[in-house]
Amino acid sequence: MSSSLLRLIRLLSGGFSNQTQAYENPPLFAHILVHFRPLPQLEAGSLLLEQSYAIDPMVPYRIRVLRPRISDGQIIIDNQSIKDPQRFWGSVHDAERRALIKPSDLLPLPGCSYVVKEKSEGFSGEVEPGCRCLVERKGTTAYLVSSFEINDSMMWTIDRGHDPQTHEQRWGALAGPFEFQRTTDYSAEIPASWSDHFQSEVTTQL
Amino acid sequence: MSSSLLRLIRLLSGGFSNQTQAYENPPLFAHILVHFRPLPQLEAGSLLLEQSYAIDPMVPYRIRVLRPRISDGQIIIDNQSIKDPQRFWGSVHDAERRALIKPSDLLPLPGCSYVVKEKSEGFSGEVEPGCRCLVERKGTTAYLVSSFEINDSMMWTIDRGHDPQTHEQRWGALAGPFEFQRTTDYSAEIPASWSDHFQSEVTTQL
Numbered sequence: 001m002s003s004s005l006l007r008l009i010r011l012l013s014g015g016f017s018n019q020t021q022a023y024e025n026p027p028l029f030a031h032i033l034v035h036f037r038p039l040p041q042l043e044a045g046s047l048l049l050e051q052s053y054a055i056d057p058m059v060p061y062r063i064r065v066l067r068p069r070i071s072d073g074q075i076i077i078d079n080q081s082i083k084d085p086q087r088f089w090g091s092v093h094d095a096e097r098r099a100l101i102k103p104s105d106l107l108p109l110p111g112c113s114y115v116v117k118e119k120s121e122g123f124s125g126e127v128e129p130g131c132r133c134l135v136e137r138k139g140t141t142a143y144l145v146s147s148f149e150i151n152d153s154m155m156w157t158i159d160r161g162h163d164p165q166t167h168e169q170r171w172g173a174l175a176g177p178f179e180f181q182r183t184t185d186y187s188a189e190i191p192a193s194w195s196d197h198f199q200s201e202v203t204t205q206l
Numbered sequence: 207m208s209s210s211l212l213r214l215i216r217l218l219s220g221g222f223s224n225q226t227q228a229y230e231n232p233p234l235f236a237h238i239l240v241h242f243r244p245l246p247q248l249e250a251g252s253l254l255l256e257q258s259y260a261i262d263p264m265v266p267y268r269i270r271v272l273r274p275r276i277s278d279g280q281i282i283i284d285n286q287s288i289k290d291p292q293r294f295w296g297s298v299h300d301a302e303r304r305a306l307i308k309p310s311d312l313l314p315l316p317g318c319s320y321v322v323k324e325k326s327e328g329f330s331g332e333v334e335p336g337c338r339c340l341v342e343r344k345g346t347t348a349y350l351v352s353s354f355e356i357n358d359s360m361m362w363t364i365d366r367g368h369d370p371q372t373h374e375q376r377w378g379a380l381a382g383p384f385e386f387q388r389t390t391d392y393s394a395e396i397p398a399s400w401s402d403h404f405q406s407e408v409t410t411q412l
Contacts, residue, residue, distance in 0.1 A: 026257075
């Protein structure tokens, strides 16, 4: 399992762009950038996530700290928001500011972990069951139904909001998944200590 | 009718952006720019249309010459494409190149005219009935179902592609209409001769 976890962290540690999809389907898909970048000062596996419109990469519409881990023999990605997130907007491109993110800046997002499955070519994941990952958009609350797939070269994501009472879809992804090409590889920034950490975790579990 | 036509041409002659919508609904709406700009060298009423992703305003994904006119007492907007359109990409922002567009550059788009209704606050229009406005996307053909509304400050558009056989929706606008704010007013560029033209047309029709 620990080698799977490291493989997932390596695959995620990159920059992704759906430029091809946006240009092949105007005007149906916004051109979006997604970056996941290791945060070596935090718990092993912690990755800063920023998602932005390509036109405004320093003003992400979503900034999170994700942490893949093993729980009961399954890969889970914990999802955390950041207090006063504007302090860290764009820090995925700015090592100095990124290094300032500390454990006390993180806020857990209960119900918003991803449950991940390994596949031959990569991984797929979706938000844990329970309809508990609540998100607000324009004053109304929906629960998030979100999934992704990732391999060496591509990533696909779908986000949808559903009504907590009726379970009807409220917004999102009706034109199909976002389809991203990998544009940057940050896996060389994964600290060696993380490999050691995950190896020793396995030993402890035996 | 001629005063309605001039009112429509004035309302259309502008620049429009859905930035607010894109930023309120990330990542569901691409940030899009739409410009309609008078082409005084062409038939009265001719407007150059360019639609582009905001990130790439000089590479429109759609460039057309529209011409509002009166037909059988109804306002129609004729829709024309341009031969070798790349010559004129971005010319909505470049008076010199724009002035080079000549009648022989235009290609009629049969079945793709808009039928327009005047309302107290502006106009609404939709592609003429008949399912004849065929568009290709990724090698498959669909017919366009497109509508718009426009007033002094805003414009809304919906584009959808439907299967010519089954009439099922194939692509487009599932998240709702694009919602544009007016950002530029080009109505001062409407030549005085167009008013004279439409006035005399009315006189002829009486």
